[in-house]
Amino acid sequence: MSELRQNLATKEWVIIATERAQRPADFDDPRRPHTHARPSRVETCPFCPGNEHMSAPAVLEVLQDGRWQVRIVPNKYPALADHGGVERRLDGTARWMSGFGVHEILIESPEHNTTAALQEDPQVARALRALRQRQQQLERDPRLMMTLCFKNHGSAAGTSLEHPHCQMISVPVVPHHIRQRLADALAYHDERGTCVYCDMWRQELDAGLRVVAEGELFVAFLPYAALSPFHIWILPRRHAPIFTQISEPETEDLARVLRQVLARLYYGLHDPDFNFVIRSAPTHEEHSRSFHWYLSIVPKVTKIAGFELGSGMFINTALPEESARFLREVKLAG
Amino acid sequence: MSELRQNLATKEWVIIATERAQRPADFDDPRRPHTHARPSRVETCPFCPGNEHMSAPAVLEVLQDGRWQVRIVPNKYPALADHGGVERRLDGTARWMSGFGVHEILIESPEHNTTAALQEDPQVARALRALRQRQQQLERDPRLMMTLCFKNHGSAAGTSLEHPHCQMISVPVVPHHIRQRLADALAYHDERGTCVYCDMWRQELDAGLRVVAEGELFVAFLPYAALSPFHIWILPRRHAPIFTQISEPETEDLARVLRQVLARLYYGLHDPDFNFVIRSAPTHEEHSRSFHWYLSIVPKVTKIAGFELGSGMFINTALPEESARFLREVKLAG
Numbered sequence: 281m282s283e284l285r286q287n288l289a290t291k292e293w294v295i296i297a298t299e300r301a302q303r304p305a306d307f308d309d310p311r312r313p314h315t316h317a318r319p320s321r322v323e324t325c326p327f328c329p330g331n332e333h334m335s336a337p338a339v340l341e342v343l344q345d346g347r348w349q350v351r352i353v354p355n356k357y358p359a360l361a362d363h364g365g366v367e368r369r370l371d372g373t374a375r376w377m378s379g380f381g382v383h384e385i386l387i388e389s390p391e392h393n394t395t396a397a398l399q400e401d402p403q404v405a406r407a408l409r410a411l412r413q414r415q416q417q418l419e420r421d422p423r424l425m426m427t428l429c430f431k432n433h434g435s436a437a438g439t440s441l442e443h444p445h446c447q448m449i450s451v452p453v454v455p456h457h458i459r460q461r462l463a464d465a466l467a468y469h470d471e472r473g474t475c476v477y478c479d480m481w482r483q484e485l486d487a488g489l490r491v492v493a494e495g496e497l498f499v500a501f502l503p504y505a506a507l508s509p510f511h512i513w514i515l516p517r518r519h520a521p522i523f524t525q526i527s528e529p530e531t532e533d534l535a536r537v538l539r540q541v542l543a544r545l546y547y548g549l550h551d552p553d554f555n556f557v558i559r560s561a562p563t564h565e566e567h568s569r570s571f572h573w574y575l576s577i578v579p580k581v582t583k584i585a586g587f588e589l590g591s592g593m594f595i596n597t598a599l600p601e602e603s604a605r606f607l608r609e610v611k612l613a614g
Numbered sequence: 615m616s617e618l619r620q621n622l623a624t625k626e627w628v629i630i631a632t633e634r635a636q637r638p639a640d641f642d643d644p645r646r647p648h649t650h651a652r653p654s655r656v657e658t659c660p661f662c663p664g665n666e667h668m669s670a671p672a673v674l675e676v677l678q679d680g681r682w683q684v685r686i687v688p689n690k691y692p693a694l695a696d697h698g699g700v701e702r703r704l705d706g707t708a709r710w711m712s713g714f715g716v717h718e719i720l721i722e723s724p725e726h727n728t729t730a731a732l733q734e735d736p737q738v739a740r741a742l743r744a745l746r747q748r749q750q751q752l753e754r755d756p757r758l759m760m761t762l763c764f765k766n767h768g769s770a771a772g773t774s775l776e777h778p779h780c781q782m783i784s785v786p787v788v789p790h791h792i793r794q795r796l797a798d799a800l801a802y803h804d805e806r807g808t809c810v811y812c813d814m815w816r817q818e819l820d821a822g823l824r825v826v827a828e829g830e831l832f833v834a835f836l837p838y839a840a841l842s843p844f845h846i847w848i849l850p851r852r853h854a855p856i857f858t859q860i861s862e863p864e865t866e867d868l869a870r871v872l873r874q875v876l877a878r879l880y881y882g883l884h885d886p887d888f889n890f891v892i893r894s895a896p897t898h899e900e901h902s903r904s905f906h907w908y909l910s911i912v913p914k915v916t917k918i919a920g921f922e923l924g925s926g927m928f929i930n931t932a933l934p935e936e937s938a939r940f941l942r943e944v945k946l947a948g
């Protein structure tokens with residue numbers, strides 16, 4: 281059974297989940313073939329069609345012609361457990377909470393050897409729609425403060441399974457890091473009366489220098505202060521603090537922009553390992569005028585070392601303007 | 615020439631240092647031999663005796679019988695340049711600063727195939743003393759706000775050279791992350807009238823459960839909310855906000871405790887890759903009653919993935935109490 285602990289000096293929350301140490305891994309060989317060179321179905325993969333019995337029953341399935349296209353299942357080795365209450369204790373400097381939460385997997389496709397970069401836009405849109413729908417259900421549980429949605433692609437990005445999937449973890453606290461982001465955005469709004477993220481995408485579009493892809497409703501660019509080469513933000517043009525506030529036309533536009541950006545990374549950098557995270561406000565901040573949800577992509581082309589750990593500052597060895605130009609010039613297949 | 619940029623939404627500073635992309639690396643082979651199995655001198659290593667001409671002249675040298683034991687040299691591929699002024703500009707949401715700063719290397723030993731875990735305590739003390747002395751010199755430069763001192767041991771920890779060394783980067787800003795730590799410690803002090811770090815080491819010593827090593831003047835333990843297996847803090851018992859306030863007896867005690875902790879990791883986990891960082895307040899906070907300097911060690915036994923990136927929360931698959939017991943029971947050589 282998991283537990284949550286907070287370091288009272290740093291205010292960081294940590295999930296202690298000892299069962300997760302037993303997870304199996306596909307990735308013992310670091311020189312594995314690129315995504316497209318793998319088989320389309322793997323007998324032992326718990327996410328391949330025909331192996332549905334290897335997971336707990338799905339909490340959401342998108343069907344077409346009687347076959348699932350996208351499904352959400354409970355994580356077999358969850359970081360948090362979806363039963364029990366929310367208990368809290370403070371003993372000296374030791375803050376403890378019961379490990380209540382929800383940890384689920386979105387299986388993005390029945391195909392083992394694909395990834396968003398190689399899919400059709402409507403399939404990416406199906407996955408985004410499923411994430412939205414499931415997160416909207418979880419928002420109704422008053423014990424959960426927010427949902428963190430992320431993808432780990434490849435061994436260096438920390439995934440243990442090849443089959444294309446995202447993860448969702450709904451937590452009973454607001455992580456300190458998110459609180460800081462909210463406070464910083466609020467301070468900017470107090471000072472200038474505008475949302476810093478709205479100001480940012482408009483300026484990036486005006487400047488054009490760091491733009492990677494442009495949709496009708498979304499903009500993808502390297503931030504002016506990109507933390508690493510190819511660190512990319514995708515922002516909705518419409519101000520909204522929480523991912524689940526995405527509209528249907530926005531879902532379709534995001535699918536197009538996201539797929540295009542991931543394809544530029546896939547072909548330009550030869551299927552790099554990467555993480556993406558959806559940065560979203562806690563459920564109760566649904567009316568925030570200062571925080572703006574977005575998707576952040578971090579290809580694993582550099583390592584986080586002592587300087588970054590110690591200072592929270594990063595050293596980027598590439599000019600964001602040059603990385604953006606490189607990605608804009610990548611030839612996409614087809 | 616480097617530059618500093620701040621993301622106005624996240625308040626994170628990044629150093630853009632394109633020249634650093636040209637660094638050479640010893641570590642192309644991930645299956646390199648353990649530290650002690652390497653040769654004691656390497657012809658091409660810029661840090662081995664006889665190759666001093668491969669670096670810029672030393673800024674500090676500790677000599678014995680006419681040979682250096684420890685030396686500090688400018689980094690050949692510095693993240694920041696030690697000439698020019700401190701300029702700042704703000705253009706919309708783009709905050710820019712000139713890349714002024716100091717980036718130096720502490721060479722911990724003339725021996726190529728050693729590491730603090732394998733050294734004698736007095737040699738570790740020499741290295742700590744050199745760090746203190748050089749940082750005290752840098753504190754006199756009013757353009758520099760603070761010095762970040764860290765070590766990357768092994769390829770996964772982000773080092774590009776095998777020869778045992780630490781790095782020091784003195785920066786002209788206070789990183790946002792450090793500001794938050796200071797603010798959180800101050801809030802605790804306002805609330806309770808004590809330093810949270812002082813409270814913490816006392817409680818850890820009382821509980822005993824997570825203690826790894828105990829010196830007369832320093833305590834090493836896994837924090838109650840350790841972010842990963844074997845994440846270790848070493849705190850001075852005496853309250854002091856900045857590393858350079860360390861006394862001579864404290865330097866000797868820290869050398870003993872640090873060497874013992876690193877030896878427990880070396881023998882217990884077979885020379886794992888790790889980072890350590892010295893967490894210290896900015897120079898102008900020398901009288902802070904709420905912040906307390908310490909050394910944090912993070913062995914690279916897990917990966918930072920999307921969840922950690924997105925939430926700043928961590929998932930630790932080991933109980934800190936059990937990791938501490940494991941380390942206490944490691945048999946040390948000799």
